[in-house]
Amino acid sequence: MIKVAIVGGTGYTGVELLRLxxxxxxxxxxxxxSRGEAGRPVSDLFPSLSGRLDLAFREVDVRALATCDVVFFATPNGVAMQQVPTLLDAGAxxxxLAADFRLRDPAVWERWYGMPHACPQFLEEAVYGLPELNRERIAGARLIANPGxxxxxxxxxxxxxLEAGLVDPGELVADCKSGVSGAGRHARADLSFCETNENFKAYGVFAHRHQPEIVQNLGTVTTGAALDLTFVPHLLPLNRGIHATLYARLHAGAATDLQALYESRYRDEPFVRVLSAGSHPQLSEVRAGNDCAIAVHVSGKRVVVLSVIDNLVKGAAGQAIQNMNLMFGLDETLGLRQPALAP
Amino acid sequence: MIKVAIVGGTGYTGVELLRLxxxxxxxxxxxxxSRGEAGRPVSDLFPSLSGRLDLAFREVDVRALATCDVVFFATPNGVAMQQVPTLLDAGAxxxxLAADFRLRDPAVWERWYGMPHACPQFLEEAVYGLPELNRERIAGARLIANPGxxxxxxxxxxxxxLEAGLVDPGELVADCKSGVSGAGRHARADLSFCETNENFKAYGVFAHRHQPEIVQNLGTVTTGAALDLTFVPHLLPLNRGIHATLYARLHAGAATDLQALYESRYRDEPFVRVLSAGSHPQLSEVRAGNDCAIAVHVSGKRVVVLSVIDNLVKGAAGQAIQNMNLMFGLDETLGLRQPALAP
Amino acid sequence: MIKVAIVGGTGYTGVELLRLxxxxxxxxxxxxxSRGEAGRPVSDLFPSLSGRLDLAFREVDVRALATCDVVFFATPNGVAMQQVPTLLDAGAxxxxLAADFRLRDPAVWERWYGMPHACPQFLEEAVYGLPELNRERIAGARLIANPGxxxxxxxxxxxxxLEAGLVDPGELVADCKSGVSGAGRHARADLSFCETNENFKAYGVFAHRHQPEIVQNLGTVTTGAALDLTFVPHLLPLNRGIHATLYARLHAGAATDLQALYESRYRDEPFVRVLSAGSHPQLSEVRAGNDCAIAVHVSGKRVVVLSVIDNLVKGAAGQAIQNMNLMFGLDETLGLRQPALAP
Amino acid sequence: MIKVAIVGGTGYTGVELLRLxxxxxxxxxxxxxSRGEAGRPVSDLFPSLSGRLDLAFREVDVRALATCDVVFFATPNGVAMQQVPTLLDAGAxxxxLAADFRLRDPAVWERWYGMPHACPQFLEEAVYGLPELNRERIAGARLIANPGxxxxxxxxxxxxxLEAGLVDPGELVADCKSGVSGAGRHARADLSFCETNENFKAYGVFAHRHQPEIVQNLGTVTTGAALDLTFVPHLLPLNRGIHATLYARLHAGAATDLQALYESRYRDEPFVRVLSAGSHPQLSEVRAGNDCAIAVHVSGKRVVVLSVIDNLVKGAAGQAIQNMNLMFGLDETLGLRQPALAP
Structure with missing residues (x-):
């Protein structure tokens, strides 16, 4: 058995980790x-766990954490980096699940996150936990930066x-839509029901912190021209799910059997599903599950890729557990095979 | 033209008053x-009013208010009662729209609202602004307690x-469901989108302040046995609307052409619509409008009445304007004839 | 391993059985x-099962069904009763999950369901599958009528x-609210998104088929006066969940430690959770799980009980599997311990 | 008074025309x-109009229509073109509001709409009813193609x-999201509540009929390179509203005070509102109103424009009435000044 600790278990990412x-x-x-809820039974805050989990929140105590095999941080940005050196030293x-170790360049990190980094020396060691990109390095890692x-x-x-070098990396658009749980569990007027329900808007145009993270990821596989990706996030009036609509331009003369390319690339991936040609994936087919469903459309030089996940599962807690499975030599899918919830 | 002031225009009741x-x-x-938003253009806080209203919020200034013909209070409970004596003196x-003057007995008011009343001497004069019950008194009133x-x-x-004395007043049940706007415009975690959406619950069982108000209203027309009404409110995952499902027992021997009774009672009411027998009114048929739609069902001794309104219109701002129309001798429906919004 | 067949797997109850x-x-x-979808891969109709289930729909073939240990009918009313005699004969x-065997009196059944019953001789043998009421009989049953x-x-x-004889059985009210999945998976204009979203209404007042089923259930434990229960269902704008608000009157002199009574009654029930006094259960704490959460409120002689389930789980597929576990001597909770999904 | 007829008043566009x-x-x-509802009172089908409209649906009778000053067609594609010649002859x-006269080239129309055009000779005369583009021609028109x-x-x-020639017309992306009412009032399984609620998906990638209409509109003001616009529509889980997120690339050396450009272009438009720099318009600020709210964002060569409307008002019925006002020499805003409905 893997002995697990969760730091900061009172947000949506925390309760999702617990559920899984x-x-x-x-x-x-x-x-x-949890600092704020120490002493309170977890199932009192999260009645959805009643009868399934008999633990209470505790104060953070690094010694207690250090006795665990793995520590998940489901905290705001800037918390994990305070404790990582001690925990790694202790062998945990x-x-x-926050962003402290996602960007490799400390200067870039500090610019986007607006604070000094507490342990920049670990940015190099940290492995970006996207199994489809870094499976082998994840298996050997001590420190995982779970992706946004x-x-x-x-x-x-x-x-x-981009791996196949088929499109112009200087002309990418990512139009993304997220359910409200992606904004976290907060008392904020702009996230109140009446402000969000029956409503839709973009936010953070040209200013969202996931922009440099995406560019860094794609940059590792891009050759030739510089990456230029326009990223616009939007807020969907629903609880869970991210839908990315991705636009690219094929290079002149590029082969266009993109369907075969995608099917081949993801054939052995347990949690990436390439839909048949002409499909439109929907959030309901990945809700509460760890899958990413992708469809690719081509017309002339224009490519549109549709990609959906549950932001709390493949976009957070599920992917974190997938990484844990890899780190401990378990079947990568263990505990993550529940079908999606529909309706 | 009637010169109007609104005190506390930053909540949902305030913006609805403005819209109408x-x-x-x-x-x-x-x-x-608005204390918090003084100086800010109203349409900046409420972009739905952009191009329709060119005013800015101001600090409360009783002298400015006193120059108006009528002052609407869209404030929390306990605010209006501080200023009413001065304003009435000044002729306004x-x-x-809050509860300061809804209960006639100061002791009952103070027990339910948990504070001393600032001007109990006005509770007698204040007219409860339900036109279907008090139309004539409203027309002559200086001070209206707009109903909950x-x-x-x-x-x-x-x-x-109850007017007809047909049912047992000691056996009434009011199972009520309200949209989230009824809880006001707040930064509260329990009213955040993810906590409310796809969710439903009762709240305040046996403890809601609208209980004594309902009992007082019905008590004015009840004879015989004491009123005993069980009232349970619930929170619906939608923006606007109240659905009341009402249960009563016919007295032995009571005539049962309740359909005719309701149609006759409300024949001349411009904003109460009695649906045909067997109907089920729905919130969408009163959304954004000032109507109350009612259907009555009978089976043996059991009566079920279904009653729906928009909580922000007939349940707040619309009814307040209906009262204003009556107080100023205007056509009662002026400015309130917009059809409901569907879908 | 228990060899399982599902007849009629294309509705929401069907896909929920599959998910579990x-x-x-x-x-x-x-x-x-499935008659309509024979030959089609299940995961093509239900992409939420992609990669989790590799089966195709087939035509109904009683011989194939008869080779299974248990056959679930997730069909419209009137289908199961055509095939039950043959299947039971064959040893399955x-x-x-439909209503064919829920009412013991064939005359009552035929009146409410508007057709002749195809095998009334089995109504006596069929066990009403509410484990909290009939656990022992379920364990020995060949034929289960899964509750509504x-x-x-x-x-x-x-x-x-009612078991404790504390309330007047002639004065019961059940005001119930259901998510839209309870109405099934249909192309119906009145269930379309725009007609249901931001809307709420009662339906079937005094005319819903679950009324005699409830009365039959409660009748088995009631003594003294005749049961008289007013049941009004409503349609909630959300996918899953039932909230029942139940009203009763204590007999004069009845003891009122109802909290202790409920806790004691359900202490050993794995799927019934009695909340602490003063609580208000919400749908989100049972969403996608098999729990029923209950809170009881008392004030004087008036009792209000709040009871919530997921209509597709404890209200259909989950309870059916709980019954299967009992029939086959398994741990009753096997496959049903997933926590609820929140948010 | 303008005598008005509506053909096909039973869809969402029809009821919205009536509401306004x-x-x-x-x-x-x-x-x-209405063919299907002839004889039925309109307020019976649309209770939201109860007490506001005392008319019944009638069979289509061209002679009756011809006595009206203006006939609105709120019908499926292909209906208006059957009757337009007769009505225009008669002086109406x-x-x-459908697409019969939106594309000027009959061959293009027939390819996208899959049927022969009944009166291609009127495509030239028909004026595309976007007042911000064609105000003067609308004022003199007999036949308006109301925009999609x-x-x-x-x-x-x-x-x-594009008017200013600032961006590359060969690199445009329009990522659009529409509420469900845009799909019409139908009994379709895929538009049922449970399939749409808590869900989101793209549809019709590279295949939507609004693509050639957009290209035709923009083509009238574009010079230089050929237009190439990628258009992807998505289905939002809400009733009303369209959010367009638009991506373009500035020409090398193009001036970038786009905020001033937009404010200047729309200064005199009563229904187009350019938000202050850095804004994100939301659907709730145009819900039920005739406004289009626009914000423009620039970063380097990349431009993102956000544009929102209510699809049933500025996107259909409201714009049709705006056109009617222009055609009959009335104040363009008459009957269309209601503020948006929030929340």
């Missing part, structure tokens, strides 16, 4: 911390095109 | 106050039965 | 039938009160 | 036709850029 980990056959949930492995939700959907959607 | 008043042909909107009329949203739907639904 | 059964460790899904067990969704929520909510 | 026309001070609603004017909902939002969003 209580179903995982090789996990023993040992510690769940760390999976950070938008970057997961966008990277998986564009990866085959 | 800018369409009212006899109203001049003179003053809108007041319509309070639940009490409006429940009172209109049960009134004919 | 593919996660059940003792089940082999052998046959799924049957769980009917409303009757499950209402019966579990009122059972302790 | 009953509030129009210069309109007399004379005839509403026609506003077609997506083309309205996209054209208004891109018009200033």
């Amino acid at each position: 980990l209580v179903q995982h056959p090789q996990v023993e949930l040992a510690v769940i911390t 492995r760390v999976i950070d 939700c938008y970057p997961t959907a966008v990277t998986l959607g564009l990866l085959p095109l | 008043l800018v369409q009212h042909p006899q109203v001049e909107l003179a003053v809108i106050t 009329r007041v319509i309070d 949203c639940y009490p409006t739907a429940v009172t209109l639904g049960l009134l004919p039965l | 059964l593919v996660q059940h460790p003792q089940v082999e899904l052998a046959v799924i039938t 067990r049957v769980i009917d 969704c409303y009757p499950t929520a209402v019966t579990l909510g009122l059972l302790p009160l | 026309l009953v509030q129009h001070p210069q309109v007399e609603l004379a005839v509403i036709t 004017r026609v506003i077609d 909902c997506y083309p309205t939002a996209v054209t208004l969003g891109l018009l200033p850029l």
Whole structure:
């Protein structure tokens, strides 16, 4: 059994980790911390876990964390980096679901996240936890930077095109739509029901922190011209799900059997599903599951790729567990085979 | 033209008053106050009013208010009662959309609202602004207690039965469901989208402040046994609307042509619509309109009445304007004839 | 392994059975039938099952069904009763998720369902599959009438009160609200998104077929006065969940520690959770799970019980699997321990 | 008073026309036709109009229509073109809310709409009813092709850029999201509540009929390189609204004070609102109103324009009435000044 701790278990990412980990056959949930809720039974805050989990939130205690095999950080940005050096020293492995270790360049990180990085020396060691890109390195890692939700959907959607060098990397558009849980569990007027329901809007045009993360991911497989990706996120009036609509231009003379390319690229991936030609994936087919469903459309030089995930599963907690499985030599799909919930 | 002030225009009741008043042909909107937003253009906070209203929020200034013909209070409970004496003295009329003047007995008011009443001497003078019950008194009033949203739907639904003395007043049930706007415009975690969407729950069982208001309303027309009404409110995952499902028992031997009774009772009411026998009114047929739609069902001794309103219109701002029309001798329906919005 | 067939797998109850059964460790899904979709891969109709289930729909073939250990009917009313005699003869067990075997009196059944019953001789043998009421008989049954969704929520909510003889059985009200999936998977204008979203209404007042089923259930534990229950269902704008708000009157002199009564009654029930006093259960705490969460409120002689389930799980497919577990001597909770999905 | 007929008044466009026309001070609603609902009171089908409109649906009778000043067609594609010649001959004017007269080239029309055109000789005369583009021609027109909902939002969003020749017309992307009412009022399984709610998907990639309409609109103001616009529509889980996210590339050396450009272009437009720099328009600020709200964002060579409308108002019925006002010499805003509905 893998002894697991979760730091910061009171947000949506935290409760989703709990939902999935209580179903995982090789996990023993040992510690769940929360500064604000210490002492309170977890199922009191999250009645959805009643009868399924008999633990209470605790104060953060690094010694207790250090006795665990793996520590998940489901905290705001800037928390994990304070504790990672100590935990790694003590022999624990760390999976950070926030952004502290996602960008390799400390200067870029500090510019986008607006604070100094507490342990830039670990940015090099940290492995970006997208199994479809870094499976082998994940298996040997002590420290995982779990990908952002938008970057997961966008990277998986564009990866085959850029790896194959088929499209102009200077002309990419990622129009992304996220359910409200992606904004976290907060008391914010602009996230209140009446402001969000029956409503839709873009936000953070040219200013969202997932932009450099996507560019970094795609940059690792891009050759030739510089990457230029326009990324616009939007807020969908629903709880869960990300839909990325991706636009690219084929190079002159590029072969266009993109359907075969995608099917081949993802043939052995347990959680990426390439739909048949002409399909339109929908959020409901990945809701509460760890799948990414992708469809690719071509017309002349124009390519449109549609990529959907559940932001809390493949976009956060599920992918974190997939990474844990790889790190501990387990079947990558363990605890993650539940079908999507429809309707 | 009626010169109008609104105190506390930043909540959902406030913006709904504005939406309706800018369409009212006899109203001049003179003053809108907000402590927190003073100086800010109203259409900046409420872009739905852009191009339709060129006013900015102001600090509360009783002298400015006193120059208006009528002052609407769209404030939390306990605010209007601080200013009513001064305003009435100055010759303004007041319509309070909060609860300060809804209960006639100061002791009952203080028990339910948990504070001393600032001007109990006005509770007697204040007229409860349900035109279907108090039309004539409203026309002569200086001070209107605009009804609560639940009490409006429940009172209109049960009134004919109790006036006619047909049902046992000791066995009433009001199972009510409200859209989220009824809870106001707040940054509250429990009203955030993800907590409310795809969700439904009761709240405040046996403890909601609209209970004594309903009992007071129905008590004015009840004879015989004491009123005993069980009231349970619930939170619906939608923006607007109240649906009251009302249960009563016919007295032994009571005549049962309730359809005719309801049609006759409301024949001349411009905003109460009795549906044909066997109907089920739905929220969409009153959304954004000032109507109350009612259907009555009977089986043996059991009566079920279904009553729906838009909580922000007939349950708040629309009814307040209906009261204003009556107070100023205008056609009662002026500015309130817009059809409901469907879909 | 239990060899399982599902007849009529194309509705929401069907896909929910599939979602749960593919996660059940003792089940082999052998046959799924559909007249309209025969030959089509199940995951083509239900992409939420892609990669989780590799079966195609087949024509109904009683011989193939008869080779299975248990046949679930997720069909419209009137289908199971055509095939039950043959299947039982062949040694298969049957769980009917429709209403064919729910009412014991054939005359009552025929009046409410508007057709002759094809095998009334089995109504006596059929066991009503509410484990909290009939656990032992279910374990020995060949034929299970799986309860309706409303009757499950209402019966579990009122059972302790009536068993203990504390309330007047002639004064019961069940005000129930259901998500839209309860109406099935259909192309109906009145169930289209724009007609249902941002809307709410009652339907079938005094005319819903779950009324006699509830009365039959409660009648088995009621003594003294005749049962008189007013049942009003409503349609909620959400996918899953039933909320029952139940009203009763305590007998004069009845003890009122109802909290202790409920806790004691359901202490050993794996899927019924009695919330602490003063609580309000919400749909999100049972979404996609097999739990029923109940809270009881008392004020004077008035009792309000709040009872919530997921209509597709405890109200249909989950309860059917719970019954299967009992019939085959398995741990009753096998395959049904997933936590609820929140948000 | 303008005597108005509506052909095909039973869809969402029809009821929206009715909602707005009953509030129009210069309109007399004379005839509403429906083959399927002839004889039925309009308010029976649309209870939202109860008490506001006392008309019944009639069979289509061209002679009755011909006595009206203007006939609105709120019919499926292919209906208006059957009757337009007769009506124009009789002296009536026609506003077609379907697509029969939107494309000038009959061959293009027939390819996209899959049927022969019944009166191609009128395609030349028909005026495309986008007042911001064709105000003067609309004023003199007998026959208006009322724009599609997506083309309205996209054209208004891109018009200033293309008129000014600032962007590469060969690199345009229009990622559009529409509420469900845009799909019409139908009994379709894929538009049922449970299939649409909590869901989101693209549809009709490279195959939507609004693509050639947008290209035709923009083509009239484009010089230089050929237009190449990738258009992807998506289905939002809400009733009303279109959000267009538009992507373009500035020409090398193009001036970039796009904010000033947009403000100048739309300064005198009563229904186009250019938001301040950095804004993100949301659907709720145009819900039920006739406004288009636009924001423009620039970063380097990349431009993102956000454009929102209510698909049933500015995208259909409201714009049709705006056209009617222009055709009859009225104030263009008459009957269309209601603020948006929020929340």
